[in-house]
Amino acid sequence: MTMLESVNAPEVREGVDRETIETVQAMAGKYKYGWETDIEMDYAPKGLNEDIVRLISQKNGEPEWLLQWRLDAYRRWVKLEEPRWAMLNYPEIDYQDQFYYATPKSMAKKPKSLDEVDPKLLATYAKLGIPLKEQMLLAGVEGEAEPRKVAVDAVFDSVSVGTTFKAELAKAGVIFCSISEAVREHPELVKQYLGSVVPPTDNFFATLNSAVFSDGSFVYIPKGVKCPMELSTYFRINAENTGQFERTLIVADEGSYVSYLEGCTAPKRDTNQLHAAVVEIVILKDAEVKYSTVQNWYPGDENGVGGIYNFVTKRADCRGDRAKVMWTQVETGSAITWKYPSCILRGDDSQGEFYSIAIANNAQQADTGTKMVHLGKRTKSRIVSKGISAGRAQNTYRGLVSMHPKAKDSRNYTQCDSLLIGDKCGAHTVPYIEVRNNSSRVEHEATTSKVDDDQLFYCRSRGMDEEEAVALVVNGFCKEVLQALPMEFAMEAQSLVAISLEGSVG
Amino acid sequence: MALPKAKEDALAARLASLTLPAGKGWLASVRSEALSRLTAMGLPARRDEYWRYTDPTSLNAPAAPPAVRFEPGDEAEPFDGMDRLKIVFVDGIFDPAASDDLSLSGVTIERLALAGDTDIHWAQGLYGQLEARGQTPVARPLAALNSAFATDGVLIHVTGKAAKPVSLVYVHKSDTSDAILHHCVKLDAGACLTLLENGPAAARFSKVMEVDIADGAQFHHVRIQGRDHERRAVTHLFARLGAQAEMRSFTLTANGRLTRNEAVVELAGAEGRAHLAGATVGDGDFHHDDTVFVTHAAPACESRQVFKKVLMNGAVGVFQGKILVKPGAQKTDGYQISQSLLLDEDSQFLAKPELEIYADDVKCSHGSTSGAIDETALFYLQSRGVPRRRAQALLVLAFLAEAIQEIADEDIAEEIRGRLERWLARHGSTG
Numbered sequence: 001m002t003m004l005e006s007v008n009a010p011e012v013r014e015g016v017d018r019e020t021i022e023t024v025q026a027m028a029g030k031y032k033y034g035w036e037t038d039i040e041m042d043y044a045p046k047g048l049n050e051d052i053v054r055l056i057s058q059k060n061g062e063p064e065w066l067l068q069w070r071l072d073a074y075r076r077w078v079k080l081e082e083p084r085w086a087m088l089n090y091p092e093i094d095y096q097d098q099f100y101y102a103t104p105k106s107m108a109k110k111p112k113s114l115d116e117v118d119p120k121l122l123a124t125y126a127k128l129g130i131p132l133k134e135q136m137l138l139a140g141v142e143g144e145a146e147p148r149k150v151a152v153d154a155v156f157d158s159v160s161v162g163t164t165f166k167a168e169l170a171k172a173g174v175i176f177c178s179i180s181e182a183v184r185e186h187p188e189l190v191k192q193y194l195g196s197v198v199p200p201t202d203n204f205f206a207t208l209n210s211a212v213f214s215d216g217s218f219v220y221i222p223k224g225v226k227c228p229m230e231l232s233t234y235f236r237i238n239a240e241n242t243g244q245f246e247r248t249l250i251v252a253d254e255g256s257y258v259s260y261l262e263g264c265t266a267p268k269r270d271t272n273q274l275h276a277a278v279v280e281i282v283i284l285k286d287a288e289v290k291y292s293t294v295q296n297w298y299p300g301d302e303n304g305v306g307g308i309y310n311f312v313t314k315r316a317d318c319r320g321d322r323a324k325v326m327w328t329q330v331e332t333g334s335a336i337t338w339k340y341p342s343c344i345l346r347g348d349d350s351q352g353e354f355y356s357i358a359i360a361n362n363a364q365q366a367d368t369g370t371k372m373v374h375l376g377k378r379t380k381s382r383i384v385s386k387g388i389s390a391g392r393a394q395n396t397y398r399g400l401v402s403m404h405p406k407a408k409d410s411r412n413y414t415q416c417d418s419l420l421i422g423d424k425c426g427a428h429t430v431p432y433i434e435v436r437n438n439s440s441r442v443e444h445e446a447t448t449s450k451v452d453d454d455q456l457f458y459c460r461s462r463g464m465d466e467e468e469a470v471a472l473v474v475n476g477f478c479k480e481v482l483q484a485l486p487m488e489f490a491m492e493a494q495s496l497v498a499i500s501l502e503g504s505v506g
Numbered sequence: 507m508a509l510p511k512a513k514e515d516a517l518a519a520r521l522a523s524l525t526l527p528a529g530k531g532w533l534a535s536v537r538s539e540a541l542s543r544l545t546a547m548g549l550p551a552r553r554d555e556y557w558r559y560t561d562p563t564s565l566n567a568p569a570a571p572p573a574v575r576f577e578p579g580d581e582a583e584p585f586d587g588m589d590r591l592k593i594v595f596v597d598g599i600f601d602p603a604a605s606d607d608l609s610l611s612g613v614t615i616e617r618l619a620l621a622g623d624t625d626i627h628w629a630q631g632l633y634g635q636l637e638a639r640g641q642t643p644v645a646r647p648l649a650a651l652n653s654a655f656a657t658d659g660v661l662i663h664v665t666g667k668a669a670k671p672v673s674l675v676y677v678h679k680s681d682t683s684d685a686i687l688h689h690c691v692k693l694d695a696g697a698c699l700t701l702l703e704n705g706p707a708a709a710r711f712s713k714v715m716e717v718d719i720a721d722g723a724q725f726h727h728v729r730i731q732g733r734d735h736e737r738r739a740v741t742h743l744f745a746r747l748g749a750q751a752e753m754r755s756f757t758l759t760a761n762g763r764l765t766r767n768e769a770v771v772e773l774a775g776a777e778g779r780a781h782l783a784g785a786t787v788g789d790g791d792f793h794h795d796d797t798v799f800v801t802h803a804a805p806a807c808e809s810r811q812v813f814k815k816v817l818m819n820g821a822v823g824v825f826q827g828k829i830l831v832k833p834g835a836q837k838t839d840g841y842q843i844s845q846s847l848l849l850d851e852d853s854q855f856l857a858k859p860e861l862e863i864y865a866d867d868v869k870c871s872h873g874s875t876s877g878a879i880d881e882t883a884l885f886y887l888q889s890r891g892v893p894r895r896r897a898q899a900l901l902v903l904a905f906l907a908e909a910i911q912e913i914a915d916e917d918i919a920e921e922i923r924g925r926l927e928r929w930l931a932r933h934g935s936t937g
Contacts (some may be wrong), residue, residue: 424833
């Protein structure tokens with residue numbers, strides 16, 4: 001061991017390398033995806049009523065049952081009250097002052113292949129670093145001996161622009177397409193599973209989504225199939241005053257496996273924009289789904305002007321025995337985040353995992369966590385949540401672990417750590433723990449602390465400036481979650497952590 | 507804001523069964539303030555966030571649900587051998603004959619019912635005041651009800667070091683008694699008091715204690731809640747600590763049909779210390795709820811919450827604990843642990859351990875665990891020749907030890923251990 005190695009603290013070495021720091025420096029500053037695409041759009045009239053719901057359904061060419069489903073949801077939603085129990089402070093949302101459907105004019109006639117897609121749209125995704133050409137690979141993985149492929153479904157405002165690698169996936173029997181296409185091509189699957197995990201009656205935002213959802217992805221992995229590549233959906237909000245209501249449905253049939261990635265960005269705007277998504281995952285016997293999100297919606301500026309209001313309902317239902325789900329999320333964007341990806345552990349021996357990094361800087365507010373509902377015997381769950389607050393931000397972990405009387409011999413382990421940077425921000429933990437049988441073990445740990453002065457001092461003494469040092473220490477703090485991400489996401493997330501914290505010290 | 511209809515009706519029914527005690531002095535006016543707080547809030551309901559795990563129906567009912575008084579048999583009264591000043595309440599009414607003389611060096615003790623009629627009294631600045639402060643951010647309507655309608659209680663002013671502990675003894679006689687007691691304790695700077703409480707008090711018991719602990723004062727509180735009786739109780743402890751003040755509170759609860767113990771503690775001066783602990787053992791029709799709210803409002807304070815529950819035969823344990831660190835309360839050291847040992851399949855533990863933190867230079871942590879007794883440890887003890895029942899009792903005591911350690915007085919801690927051991931011997935049903 002050389003001298004140099006011996007003085008290198010392990011926290012520093014493992015979490016972040018030199019490259020990350022260089023990336024951070026290169027990206028120097030601010031929200032990177034704040035530009036907008038100048039493109040002609042078709043809007044539905046502003047506001048929300050039954051006609052709009054009908055219009056969305058008609059635009060998507062939906063069958064009658066789905067229109068009825070949407071209308072039922074809408075009629076229910078009108079009577080619901082917006083939940084206000086989260087530790088979030090935001091002005092009343094005027095649901096009539098938004099567009100519920102916006103699509104690029106060029107998408108009016110569905111392009112048959114990606115070659116027919118408006119070059120402006122393709123350029124948008126290229127600029128975002130999303131490979132919509134099948135020969136392209138995700139940045140950062142060129143060096144690998146066996147190039148990894150990632151199939152992408154790109155959603156632009158209310159419509160899916162295109163999906164890559166469809167043919168290759170079809171060979172394996174995997175269905176990967178936009179949900180509107182799935183409604184047309186695979187109505188029996190959609191009808192069977194849509195709303196079966198998150199029913200339209202679930203909560204205010206899920207009900208709203210059920211009424212007006214526009215596009216999102218549909219994934220079906222047949223029995224015994226290991227999806228040959230990672231699937232990914234990239235959501236881009238572009239149009240102004242437009243809400244995005246994506247709906248994603250993933251069905252993993254018996255013994256199958258898929259890893260799914262979700263990314264999202266939006267332009268910089270002074271007004272707040274609404275995003276209310278629903279993600280449903282059905283996991284049958286012996287199947288496994290990994291769902292990773294890097295949420296990077298526009299967070300608003302330093303003074304809290306603008307930014308996305310992100311109200312998301314995500315739930316995985318482990319229906320069969322030994323089903324497995326893993327949620328990994330990196331939440332760096334959005335002015336308001338309200339999101340609790342959950343696991344229903346119904347099958348015996350099923351497993352749920354939740355790894356989360358939530359970063360709130362400036363005036364951002366995040367109220368996020370998970371629910372682990374143990375119904376089956378010997379079910380296991382693990383929660384690792386890392387919350388980082390800086391500026392004047394408020395960051396709350398809210399979670400539920402529930403062991404039902406029949407969930408004998410089940411286990412849960414929860415770890416929630418919060419890090420505070422600066423004395424104007426807040427970090428909160430609100431766990432609910434309900435244990436209704438004695439053979440199960442539940443352990444919950446939470447800590448709150450500030451960035452360690454010794455670690456900072458060490459980094460500074462090695463010549464880093466304060467911001468770099470904080471980024472490094474924070475990346476070390478998040479290590480356990482970053483390691484749970486697929487590699488290309490982990491790299492993006494690592495640099496995002498640093499960018500999101502920019503301007504938080506000094 | 508108007509109350510929902512259901513809440514309005516429940517409140518009207520409850521108020522119809524109560525009358526504001528007569529009085530013309532300072533107490534009458536603070537009572538009516540408390541009543542307006544109550545009418546604005548309404549009674550607690552299951553849908554309220556802090557009542558989701560405990561059903562307040564029997565606490566709200568106009569009449570106390572009957573509870574047969576319990577005969578403790580040959581077990582001695584708690585704190586029996588101790589040199590203490592005993593104040594006895596029977597079904598919530600002060601009993602002068604059974605009580606000691608109220609004079610004690612370093613302490614002035616008055617009966618609420620008498621002191622309330624004067625025009626000016628030190629308790630004016632305390633009675634209902636900490637309770638009112640404790641209503642935000644979480645409403646505690648049953649405490650406001652108590653402040654309005656309390657029929658008796660004591661006002662304790664500690665000016666120096668109390669010569670001996672003051673011991674409040676609550677005797678339960680009538681099967682349908684409904685007692686509402688309200689105590690105020692004021693400790694001057696540097697003063698020191700140990701306060702003991704025990705007894706079931708009544709079929710239904712509501713008690714509020716407001717404690718003002720000035721700079722450098724020390725308040726030690728130990729309470730033993732009943733043993734095997736059917737009473738229902740809701741108690742509130744509101745405390746405010748000055749700089750370098752210290753508070754230690756320990757509660758042993760053994761059975762009782764329903765117990766809701768709330769503690770609301772504000773660390774208002776720098777370097778204050780508040781330790782709250784509870785050991786609970788429940789068998790059968792038993793519901794025990796510890797709801798704790800500790801506010802760090804000043805820098806460099808330390809708080810500990812240690813709550814342990816042993817539950818069997820369908821007993822339910824609830825813990826809702828919160829540490830709030832206000833902006834500027836730097837160098838806070840907050841610790842909270844809630845654990846339960848479920849001795850059979852039917853028992854439940856419901857917990858909500860919360861942190862709300864607005865200062866960055868803090869060390870706060872909480873832990874919560876729930877599970878069955880460790881079979882490996884049990885097996886080990888049995889392999890060393892310890893009978894299974896005895897082994898189980900040893901492990902249960904070891905589990906409760908951390909809470910009992912919070913008691914400053916070793917003799918009292920020993921008494922608590924002895925009581926727990928005897929309780930376990932009587933209830934060692936499993937295995």
